Amino acid sequence: MPSAVDIPRNGVTKFTNCRLLRAGSLVEGDLWVSSFTGKIIRSQEAFYDEYIVPDEVVNLGGRILAPGLIECQLNGAFGFNFSTLMGDMSQYGKELRDLNRKLIQTGVTSYVPTVTSQTRELYHKVLPFLGPSGHKQSAEDGAESLGAHIEGPFLDPARHGVHNINVFREAKTWEDLEECYGAENINPAGNSEPMPVKMITAAPELGNMTKLIPEITSRGIIYSIGHSGATYEDASAAVGAGATMITHLFNAMNPLHHRNPGIFGVLGLKESQPRPYYGVISDGIHLHPTTVKIAYNAHPDGFILVTDAMHMVGLPDGSYTWTNGGKTMNLVKRGTQLLLEGSNTLAGSTITLIECVSNFISWTGASIPEGLKAVTATPAAMLGLQGVKGTLDGDADADLVVLSAEKDGAAVKLVVDEVWKFGARVFKSNT
Secondary structure, eight states, X not given: OOOOOOOOOOOEEEEEEEEEEETTEEEEEEEEEETTTOBEEOHHIIIIISOOOOSEEEEOTTOEEXXXXXXXXXXXXXXXXXXXXXXXXXXXXXXXXXHHHHHGGGTEEEEEEEEOSOOHHHHHHHXXXXXXXXGGOOGGGOSEEOOEEEEOSSSOGGGOTTSOGGGOOOOSSHHHHHHHHOHHHHSOOSSSSOOSEEEXXXXXXXXXXXXXXXXXHTTTOEEEEOSBOOOHHHHHHHHHHTOOEESSTTTTBOOOOSSOOGGGGGGSOOTTXXXXXXXXXXXXXXXXXXXHHHHHHHOGGGEEEEOOBOTTTTSOSEEEEEEETTEEEEEEEETTEEEETTSOOEEEEOOOHHHHHHHHXXXXXXXXXXXXXXXXXXXXXXXXXXXXXXXXXXXXXXXXXXXEEEEETTEEEEEEEEEEETTEEEXXXXX
């Protein structure tokens, strides 16, 4: 009798009986991924040309299979704040890894860690930890950083929110940014090591910031307008100079006025320049549900859902300390609301990104594909990652989320059942 032949495992998984998020629709079909390459396989080529037999077939029972969620504004979670100095910075790296492994369980497979207005010392020490990490292609590490987002300190003191105005600055030259953030953090290294900073939020009307936008974007850094008193003309000039993003639209900026639409006005169609992308916090606290609908209708293709979540995500209600630009203050968490203690000042949120998607769908009547686009394809496009993130097309990173959709009247609730990173399952719900 011939001996058994060991067939080597090929790391290929086939998903079947699922609804795939593709081209703005949910379509029935199969999806093939490889944990060896970390990529989505072109299934027709795999089956018909290369005769690949998958190691595993996963029947999703009609559930949704979407690209992993992309979070573009996250200040921290599960007790860890990115804007933190530690005596032993190796501990910072450890707590960051712990956060990444917990964050991915919420469906967020990649994100832009946000550092608020802080001291020069803090930027220089923490930014190297927050650079892009996907080149390691390590599924067990959890959520992947796409590069740091620095929100400040070049902001308008009149629209500071909970940022510490004592560390606010104005930039006159590129060297001012280098001195503040660290030249090595905002200049390409010229080797294989990725640059730590991916996005900067600043008020374009202050100092020479608008003139510096081309310097920023030429280095592959996204310039986002935020915490700003910019008029429509100021914001339009910034977009003309290369600004492609607006940080948490409507919050910490002039409201829409019929004589001067302010920053919101640049979302209107203008033939001479493109319209920017923009972040919206749909927690029901930062913006009224109708305001979210107005924002979406203004420019659907630029609409990105963000949480602006703080390190209290995943923690019980209560009072928590936060060191902000060298100043320690208390923040009070009540459900998804987060306030500066003793005031009505919003201090970020404690909502998850999938909850923001569910809220958006319920409030606006948007379809599930429209809601998911705002946390997949659109942020991927804003970050210059089309074809790599936010899509189920062949050769894209195999970052996936399996979702169940529950309805309660008009309300829609999306639930994260499974998460896959680089073609490997990293989370499966017990329910």
